[in-house]
């Protein structure tokens with residue numbers, strides 16, 4: 001996964017090219033949230049439809065409405081099917097929006113309040129929640145109970161993390177995909 005800003009680096013083109021040449025089983029996802037730090041996508045390139053970056057390597061590529069849970073789910077199913085069948089890489093440009101600044105020191109002066117409000121109305125979490133209620137899949141009370149359960153789980157995990165001892169340096173590569181014998185880590 002990479003952002004719309006990260007996608008403008010040359011490394012992406014090398015990776016796309018080799019992945020297609022070797023038909024690697026990789027799902028590439030560009031989270032196009034319209035801004036790279038404070039720079040709008042429209043200012044980083046004249047190619048604002050980031051799906052085209054994959055198409056230029058003949059990689060199966062889709063532009064997906066990231067504000068629709070259903071659209072994202074269906075696109076992932078298509079991509080996973082393609083990759084698991086051994087047909088090589090797949091690329092999804094997921095179009096979404098970043099409500100907050102890039103970091104706490106970002107005053108977000110590069111966009112208007114109206115633009116922000118417009119996207120907040122499309123928030124997939126709230127849209128989906130409203131759909132679940134209007135289609136009688138679950139009641140507000142049931143949703144509130146799920147949220148309370150998740151909040152409790154998060155609190156418990158934070159408590160566990162804060163009370164746990166620091167891991168040993170020698171454990172740094174445990175459970176990683178590639179285990180390495182890294183000589184510089186000492187306990």
Ligand SMILES: Cc1ncc(C[n+]2csc(CCOP(=O)(O)OP(=O)(O)O)c2C)c(N)n1
Pocket residue numbers: 002003004005006007033035036037038098102
């Ligand atoms: C190789 C490299 N160049 C530049 C930076 C500085 N930098 C950090 S975040 C960022 C913008 C990333 O934009 P995007 O991928 O759209 O992420 P978002 O701001 O949406 O989180 C840049 C240029 C970096 N971290 N690494």
Ligand SMILES: [Mg+2]
Pocket residue numbers: 003004005031032033034035036037
């Ligand atoms: Mg971005």
